[in-house]
Amino acid sequence: MTSFARLARNLIAGLALFAALPALAQSDDDLLPVTQAFHLTSDASQPGMVKLHWRIAPDYYLYRGRIKIKAAEPAAVTLGEPTLPDGLKKHDEFLGDVEIYHGDVEASVPYTLVDAATRTLALDVQYQGCHEVDPKICYPPNTEHLKLAIGGASTIPAAASPVANGAALLGGPTTTASAGEAQALPVDQAFRFEALVKDHGSLLLRWTMPKDYYLYRDKTQITVASPAGVTVGEPDWPSGTAHHDEHFGDTIVYFDQVELPVPLNGASGATAVAIDVAYQGCLENGICYPVMTRHIKVDLGAGTASVGAPSEEQPAAAPADVAPTPPPPGLAPGGDAPVGFIAAIGLALLGGLVLNLMPCVLPVLSLKAITVLESGESPGAARKHALWYTAGVLAAFAVLGLVIVGIRAAGHGIQWGAQFQQPLAIGLLVYVMLAVGLSMSGVFEIGGSLGNVGSGLAARSGPSGDFFTGVLAVVVASPCTAPFMGSAIAFAFAAPLGVAFLIFLALGLGLALPFLLIGFVPAIARLLPRPGRWMETLKQLLAFPMYLTAVWLLWVLTKQRGADATALVLAGGVLLAMALWWYGRSRGARLSWVFTGVLMVGAAAALWAVHGLPAQGAALRVAADGSVPYSPEKLAELRGAGTPVLVDMTADWCITCKANEKAVLDTDAFKALLTRTGTVYMKGDWTDVNATIAAFLEQYHSVGVPLYVVYPKGGGDGRKLSTVLTYDSVEKALEAAAHP
Structure with a gap:
């Protein structure tokens, strides 16, 4: 059985066990102990047959399907199939059609002794029942260990044990877990x-x-x-x-x-x-x-x-619950059907392909476009560029996937795009984009190839330049959680390591696919214009998307650490630009490397100083749109008051989030919809590191932002919406939440 199937089975079983269990608003002092509510006696006077009899107290009932009988010493006896009478048919919201017993019920259990000289029979009898009037509760499964004298009508209870492994289990059976399933700890x-x-x-x-x-x-x-x-x-x-x-x-x-x-x-x-x-x-x-x-x-x-040790005086019917969780990882955004392996691979491939259109990726693709155009004079060179670029993309996705899945396997939470919460990472990317832009503008060059220009590793000539351009594309692509991409990543986070690895590779293959096609399909390559002097002009023109990307990253940094951080990174950027300018002007001079190195150290020091600046308050970053800053306490308060709530988890570096705000969430129609439905709009800002919001994302198995959850009026589970919003989909969700 797959881990996903086991998770689904356990979830359904847990929900079913407590479908009739509401919150205990009244006292449970008058509830009977489980062995008095369901009094069990036995009769082994008839050879080869044991009769079990339950006397069920008034206002209690016993589940027919929850009665399980097994031999405590299987090597000594073989049990036949128990015979139970038909019960009263009852429909349960989660269990479906069940049968229950009131009053008295008797079961007959045939057995065969392995050794005819055996004089005692040891049985483990498990059963479960509920109290059907206020306070309505379901007891945990209870196991009684019986030692019966064969030929006599006596019951010798060895122990009445609602405890497995030292822990009173209120949400699951006390039987031994099957292979691969962990027992509850003491x-x-x-x-x-x-x-x-x-x-x-x-x-x-x-x-x-x-x-x-x-x-x-x-x-x-x-x-x-x-x-x-x-x-x-x-x-x-x-x-x-x-x-x-x-x-x-x-x-x-x-x-x-x-x-x-x-x-x-x-x-x-x-x-x-x-x-x-x-x-x-x-x-x-x-x-x-x-x-x-x-x-x-x-x-x-x-x-x-x-x-002192835990008190042994446990309440007869302690509040019990198996908390229903949101849909398990692998659900399509806004949907209810689980994503299978083949579908997850397809969604990952498509999601990676769509990433090529995202604003945060386009500047890097502009850099790569120069390489492809230049290599148009040689089909072999085009294939070589495409392969090395693809290798860089796949390697970056593989490393990123292994790191994320490994951290999560160790019990720590991490979400997609979390590196954009780190000011140092933001500042470093500003430097990279600035350096790449300056190289494309002709301030300096490393190597003579027009297509392999840039900064550092991404600007080197030959295969290394293509490889690290692919790596850079993956780094800046991660905050763009494109359509089709979220479900595949969620599936990868929940899947075994090998499957997760394949899904991340599929994402990389989708991102690199356009260049693979150009490199290996001559008909597509022939559509590209021939190289010429115009390429120098195009190269310089494409430097400006790099500068704009640096401006966007600085805006994000300002939201995280304020204007002081932006000033430091800008000052460091000036030192970096001076260093690269000097390198381009004085290349070959003996002192050029020393002076360039000093300027680089100054730029690094300015960047490192950002690390010590305090974070900006999340509440200050919430737009004046009528939203309420997210907090678990405030959400619980609103839910307790029966108010419908729309929770929006967003970040300033999330391109999809900003697109949704522009199209839906910042419109007058949306504000009117909130008023009409009485919905509270709650916004969580994940631009900076925030453990509370990360926990909320983890709770709903979200790989990153955006995450939209609608809570209905009067209670009930939250419903995830699609990562890409339309007004119609939001209107339908809020109307349903306001009129459940």
């Missing part, structure tokens, strides 16, 4: 808890979770048990990850590790305090643990804290 391993004394009046609580485990913020409660007069102040929660539960609604969760400063009020005269900390968390796409309580004894004088 609670102490899933949520490693520590308490530190910061000073006499405050504590620091720390939770550390393995990959894919998360802790709920609003399920955490901290109370002082003793002494009287000491209370807990307002905990200083850090920013978390926005998470939507079908039953808990919008909430905030924490992955990896969270540290929580907790002030103690009135503790100045106390020497020691005792604190109870209750918390709850889940395994993503898996199970949720019951509320866990830790008892902390703090010696304020010695500055030490001892943490």
